[in-house]
Amino acid sequence: xxxxxxxxxxxxxxxxxxxGEDPILYIDRHYAHEVTSAQAFEGLRLAGRKVRHPELTFxxxxxxxxxxxxDKPIADVLSRAQIEALRNNCAEFGIECFDMFDERNGVVHxxxxxxxxxxxxMTIVCGDSHTATHGAFGALAHGIGTSExxxxxxxxTLLQKPSKTMEVRVSGKLGAGVTAKDxxxxxIGKIGTAGGTGxxxxxxxxxxxxxxxxGRMTVCNMAIEAGARAGLVSPDEKTFxxxxxxxxxxxxxxFDALSAEWAQWASDAACSYDTVVxxxxxxxxxxxxxxxxxxxxxxxxxxxxxxxxxADANTRLAAKNALAYVGLxxxxxxxxxxxxxxxxxxCTNGRLEDLRAAAKVAKGHQVDPSIELAIVVxxxxxxxxxxxxxxxxxxxxxxxxEWRDPGCSMCLAMNDDRLNPGDxxxxxxxxxxxxxxxxxxxxxxxGPAMAAAAAIAGHFVDVRNWDYK
Amino acid sequence: xxxxxxxxxxxxPLEALNVDTDQxxxxxxxxxxxxxxxxxxxxxxxRYLADEKTPNPDFxxxxxxxxxxxxxxxxxxxxxxxxxEHAPWALENYGIRCILAxxxxxxxxxxxxxxxxxxxxxxxxxVDQLFAEVRASEGYQLTVDLEALRIVKPDGSTIxxxxxxxxxxxxxxxxxxxxxxxxxxxxxxxYEKARAIA
Ligand code: SF4
Numbered sequence: 001x002x003x004x005x006x007x008x009x010x011x012x013x014x015x016x017x018x019x020g021e022d023p024i025l026y027i028d029r030h031y032a033h034e035v036t037s038a039q040a041f042e043g044l045r046l047a048g049r050k051v052r053h054p055e056l057t058f059x060x061x062x063x064x065x066x067x068x069x070x071d072k073p074i075a076d077v078l079s080r081a082q083i084e085a086l087r088n089n090c091a092e093f094g095i096e097c098f099d100m101f102d103e104r105n106g107v108v109h110x111x112x113x114x115x116x117x118x119x120x121x122m123t124i125v126c127g128d129s130h131t132a133t134h135g136a137f138g139a140l141a142h143g144i145g146t147s148e149x150x151x152x153x154x155x156x157t158l159l160q161k162p163s164k165t166m167e168v169r170v171s172g173k174l175g176a177g178v179t180a181k182d183x184x185x186x187x188i189g190k191i192g193t194a195g196g197t198g199x200x201x202x203x204x205x206x207x208x209x210x211x212x213x214x215g216r217m218t219v220c221n222m223a224i225e226a227g228a229r230a231g232l233v234s235p236d237e238k239t240f241x242x243x244x245x246x247x248x249x250x251x252x253x254x255f256d257a258l259s260a261e262w263a264q265w266a267s268d269a270a271c272s273y274d275t276v277v278x279x280x281x282x283x284x285x286x287x288x289x290x291x292x293x294x295x296x297x298x299x300x301x302x303x304x305x306x307x308x309x310x311a312d313a314n315t316r317l318a319a320k321n322a323l324a325y326v327g328l329x330x331x332x333x334x335x336x337x338x339x340x341x342x343x344x345x346x347c348t349n350g351r352l353e354d355l356r357a358a359a360k361v362a363k364g365h366q367v368d369p370s371i372e373l374a375i376v377v378x379x380x381x382x383x384x385x386x387x388x389x390x391x392x393x394x395x396x397x398x399x400x401x402e403w404r405d406p407g408c409s410m411c412l413a414m415n416d417d418r419l420n421p422g423d424x425x426x427x428x429x430x431x432x433x434x435x436x437x438x439x440x441x442x443x444x445x446x447g448p449a450m451a452a453a454a455a456i457a458g459h460f461v462d463v464r465n466w467d468y469k
Numbered sequence: 470x471x472x473x474x475x476x477x478x479x480x481x482p483l484e485a486l487n488v489d490t491d492q493x494x495x496x497x498x499x500x501x502x503x504x505x506x507x508x509x510x511x512x513x514x515x516r517y518l519a520d521e522k523t524p525n526p527d528f529x530x531x532x533x534x535x536x537x538x539x540x541x542x543x544x545x546x547x548x549x550x551x552x553x554e555h556a557p558w559a560l561e562n563y564g565i566r567c568i569l570a571x572x573x574x575x576x577x578x579x580x581x582x583x584x585x586x587x588x589x590x591x592x593x594x595x596v597d598q599l600f601a602e603v604r605a606s607e608g609y610q611l612t613v614d615l616e617a618l619r620i621v622k623p624d625g626s627t628i629x630x631x632x633x634x635x636x637x638x639x640x641x642x643x644x645x646x647x648x649x650x651x652x653x654x655x656x657x658x659x660y661e662k663a664r665a666i667a
Contacts, residue, residue, distance in 0.1 A: 016656040020635065024650055026660055038502035039554075046504070047470075049647070053666070078500040085502040146554055147583050147646060154647045157657060 002270035005234050006165050006200045009140040009265065013123045015157055022159040028122040029139075030152050031108050032059040032095070034086040035414070036127030040150035041089040052156045054094040058117055061086055062107045063414050065100045067377050067404035079415065093153075104247075106380020106406040109133035109347035113217065114382050116246025120235035120262035125152055130347050130430065132223040135232030136216035137239055138265050140200070142230040163229050166199040167273040170207035172281035177464035179357065180215030181349060181428065181447035183207060183279075184222040185287035185297045191277055193295040196228030199275065202267060203233050207281040213242040214353040221348045222430050225294040234266035288334045288460055289432050289445040291322035296432075300450070300462045304332040325434055326424075326442045335460050337444065341425040342367075342374040342455040343437070344401075346411035349428035349448050350379025352386050358452040359392040364469030367400030368458030375402045375417065377409040401455070413437050426454040471585040472643030476566055477612040478539030480603045481530045483512075487546045490577065493556040507555060508562035534607045542599055543570045547588075548577025557584040567613050569620075571596055582636055583645055587615060589630050615641055 003011070010025070017023040037059070044051065051057065064079035066072075074080040083100065090097035098104040104115060109130055112118040120138035125131060127149040134141035144158065152158055168187055188195075201223050208216065216233045223231025233239075240259040243249065250258065285299035296319065298305075304323065307330055310316040323330065328337065344350070344358050355378060367374050376396050378384040384406055387393060393403045410417040411429040419425055419441030428451050432443040446454065453463045498510045513521075515528050524531045530538070541560070547570040548556060557580045560568070566586055571593045573581075581588045591599070602622070603609045612621040615637060620628040639649065650657075661667075 015660045016653050018653065021649075024653060024656070026657070026664075039504040039558075042502075042504045047645075047647070082500070082502050147580075151647050151650065155650045155654075155657060156661075157650055159646060159650065 002268035002272070004165050004202060004271045004273060005138055005232060005265055005267045006140065006163070006202065007271075008267075009121055009123060010162060012121070013140075022161055024157045025123060025160045026157055027125055027152050028056065029112075029117060029124045030057040030149075031112055031124070031126035031128075031131070032057055032086070032149065033063055033108050033126070033128060034061045034082040035063045036146055037089065037149055038082060038085045039146050040127070040153060041085075041093065043147075043150040044093070044153060049154045051093045051095065051153045055096075056156060057095045057153065058112070059086055059090050059095050059097040060105060060108045060111055061097075061100050062105070062406075063408045063412065065407045066415050067375070067407050067409045067417055070100065070405050076415075103381050106378075106382065107347045107350060107408055109217075109221065110350055110379030110383065110406075113137060113213070113242075114246070114380060116243055116248045119243065119249075120239060121265040125158060129224045130221055132228070132231045133217050133221040133347055135220040135223065135230050136213060137243075138232055138235035138262070140230055140232065143224065163200045164198055164274040166196060166201045166228070166275040166277065168201050168203050168277045168279070169205040170203065170279045170281055171205045172207060173210070174207055174281045174284060175464070177449065177466070178281075178284055178286060179447040179449065180211050180218035181445075182284055182287045183211075183281075184219045185289065185294065185445065186279060186284045187219075187277075188222065188226045188294050189287070189297040190279060191226055193225060193293050194227040196223065196226040196231075199228050201226065201228045201231040202273070203231060204267075208233055209236065212353055213238055214351045217351070218348055218354075222294065225430055235262050236266065286447065286450050286463055287445075288337075288450065289443075290326065290328060290334065290337075291319065292325055292432055292434050293318075293322070294430065294432060294445060296322055297445070298334060300334050300460060302334055304328050304330060304334070304337075306330045335462065337424070338370065338459045339424045339426045339444065339454055340370060340372050341419060341423050342371060342401075342451050343377070343410040343417075343425055343427040343429065344375070344448050344451050345377030345379065345404075345409050346429040347379060347408075348411075348430040350377060350383065350406070352383050354428065354448040355383065355387045355392050356390070358448040359395045360468060361449045361452040361463065361466055362399040362401065362456065363395050365399055365456045367455050370458045371400075371455050373402070374400065374455040375404055375410065377404045377417075378406045380406045399456070401452075410437055419443075426451040426460070470583075470643045470645040470648065473566065473585060473587050473615055473640040475612065475614045475616065476539060476587075477610055478566070479535060479537055480540045480542050480569075480599070480609055480611050481535040481538035482600055482603050483530060483541055483543040484600060486544045487549055488543055489549045490553050490556040493548070494553070494559040499553065499555060504558055505562055507559035508564070511559040511563045537564065539564050539566045540611055540613065541565045541568045542596065542603060543568065544596065545571045545593070547573050548580075549574035554580055554584070557581050557586055561586055569596065569599065582639055585640070585643065587613065587640055589613065589620070589632070591620075591628065591630060595628060
C-alpha cells in the first residue's frame with residue numbers, strides 16, 4: 001500500500017501499543033536546551049534513573065545566552081543558573097553539550113541540521129515547539145513538555161497518539177523577492193493558526209521542491225504556528241546534497257548507501273492524505289503580520305483590516321483586540337506602518353541564506369535615523385563564521401546594523417535583547433504574541449529582506465521594488 | 470512517584486471557582502530550574518500581602534487550623550489555564566496529595582497523575598456540604614481510600630467516587646508515565662536489538 005512519509009516513519013518507530021493505552025514511539029534524536037530540561041534531569045535524579053541513551057541526546061544553550069559581551073558574567077542570576085544547570089546535568093549524565101563558547105553552539109534548531117545530527121526518517125524531539133524545523137529533512141520532529149523530556153531521557157521513547165495527515169501543496173513558481181517565510185505566512189494566513197491542529201503537515205509541490213534546504217526549514221519551523229504537531233518535506237537530492245560531509249553523519253556507511261536509505265522515506269507517489277490544501281506560488285507576495293498572531297497576516301500591498309468587513313464575529317473580536325494592542329488604525333496601508341526597531345535572526349530566519357538576502361538589501365544603504373535598534377543575530381557560530389567570510393558583517397555594520405553573537409535573542413527576549421513598551425519591531429522570528437519580544441511591545445513578522453528594507457526606509461516597503469546597490 | 474493508596478488528613482477549604490494555574494503558581498517562578506521547592510509559592514498572590522512575605526490573614530487556608538492539610542477542597546473547573554506542571558509540583562510540595570472538587574480542567578487533571586496527586590470528582594452538593602462541615606469543626610479530617618473508591622467522613626459515613634481503572638492502577642502503584650513505559654522495557658530492548666541500537 002502506498003504510504004506517506006509520516007506513515008513510514010511512524011511504522012518504523014512504533015515499539016509497542018499496549019491494549020487501551022497510547023502507542024510507544026521510539027525516539028532517534030533528542031535535543032535539549034537550558035529552559036525546559038532542568039526539571040526533567042532533576043526528576044531522573046529523584047527517581048534514581050539513568051539516561052537510557054546519552055549518546056542520542058545533544059544539548060545546547062541558546063535561549064538565555066547574551067549576544068554581546070559574552071565573555072562577561074551574565075547579570076541575570078536566574079538565566080545564569082539555567083545555563084549552569086544544563087552544563088552540570090550534561091556532565092553528570094554523559095550528554096554532549098555545545099556550550100556557549102563552543103564553535104558548534106547556536107540556536108538548537110539551526111545547529112542540529114548543520115552538524116548532520118538531523119537526518120531523514122528520524123523521529124526527533126526537543127522540549128521546544130519549534131522542533132518542527134527538522135521536518136525539512138524528512139524527519140518526524142515535534143516539541144514536547146518537561147515530563148516528556150524526562151520520559152525520553154529515561155526510556156528513549158515517547159507515548160504518542162497518531163495524527164491525521166494534511167498535504168499543503170504549493171504549486172507553480174514564486175515571484176522574484178518572495179521567500180520561504182512569505183510562503184509559510186501565506187499558508188498560515190490561509191488555514192489559520194488552528195488549521196493544522198491534530199495533523200502532521202507534509203509540504204509538497206513545485207514551490208517547496210524549488211526551495212533550498214534553508215528555505216524548507218523556515219517553512220517547517222512555522223508548521224507549529226498553524227497548529228500542526230509537526231511539518232515535514234519528503235527528502236530529495238537537495239536534502240542529500242545539504243547533508244554531504246556534515247560532521248555527525250553515521251560513520252559506518254558510505255554516503256551513497258546513506259542517501260539510498262534516506263530516499264526510501266519519501267512519500268509514495270500514490271499515497272493519500274486526510275486533507276489537502278493548495279496554494280499557488282504566483283499568488284504569494286511578501287507578507288507582513290499586522291496583529292498578535294501569525295495568522296493575522298497580509299501581503300505587503302494590502303492593508304490593516306477594516307473590522308466591519310470581517311464577517312465572523314469571533315475573528316472580528318480577535319482583530320479588534322489585536323489592533324488595540326498593536327495600536328494600528330483600521331485600513332492603514334501596510335507600507336505606512338512605521339517601525340523603530342528591527343531584529344533579524346531566530347531559528348526561522350537566522351541562517352546564511354537569510355543573512356545574504358538581508359545584506360543584499362542593506363548594501364550601500366543606511367538604516368533610517370528613526371530606527372533606535374537594528375540587530376542581526378546569526379543562528380549559530382557556524383553561520384556567523386561563514387557570513388563573516390563573505391563580508392556580510394561589514395555590509396551590515398556599514399549600513400548601521402549591529403552584528404551580534406548567535407542565540408535566540410529577541411525572538412523571545414529571555415536575555416537582554418528585549419523591546420521596550422510601545423516599541424514596534426520588524427522581526428524575522430515566528431511569534432508576534434502580546435509581549436513576546438518585551439512587555440507591551442509590538443512585533444511584525446516578515447522575511448529577512450523585508451526586515452532589512454523596513455529598517456532602511458523606517459517603514460515597511462515592498463522589497464520587490466528595492467533599489468539594490 | 471509516591472504511590473497513593475489511602476490517605477487520612479486535614480482538609481483545607483479553597484472556596485473559589487475556576488482556580489487557574491496562574492493562581493496556583495504565578496509565572497515569575499517558571500524561570501527556576503528546580504522541580505521541588507515550589508511549596509512556598511503556591512497560591513502566591515492570594516497567600517501573601519503586598520510585601521510578598523506576610524501571610525494574608527484573609528486567605529482562609531492560612532488559618533492555623535488548616536496547617537498541615539493534605540486534602541484540598543475546592544469548586545468547579547479547578548486547574549484551568551496553562552499546561553505548566555509547576556502547578557501540581559507546587560501543590561505536592563506544599564503537602565496536598567488529594568483535591569476534591571466537582572470538576573477539573575483536563576490537562577491539570579492528567580498532570581496530577583504524573584505527580585502522585587489524586588484529583589477526586591465529588592458532586593457539587595456534597596462539596597458544599599463538606600465546606601460546611603470542615604468549617605464547623607476544627608481538625609476535621611477525611612480518609613480517602615483509593616483502593617475502595619470511597620471517602621470516609623469522621624462520623625463513619627462514606628462518599629463513593631469513580632475514577633478511570635487505569636489511572637487508579639497507576640496511582641495505586643505509584644507508576645508515573647516512565648514507570649508505565651518501563652513495564653514494556655523488554656519491547657524497547659527488542660526494538661533496539663532489531664535496529665542494532667547499542
Ligand atoms: S529562536 Fe525563538 S523560536 Fe527558535 S528556539 Fe529560540 S526562542 Fe524558540
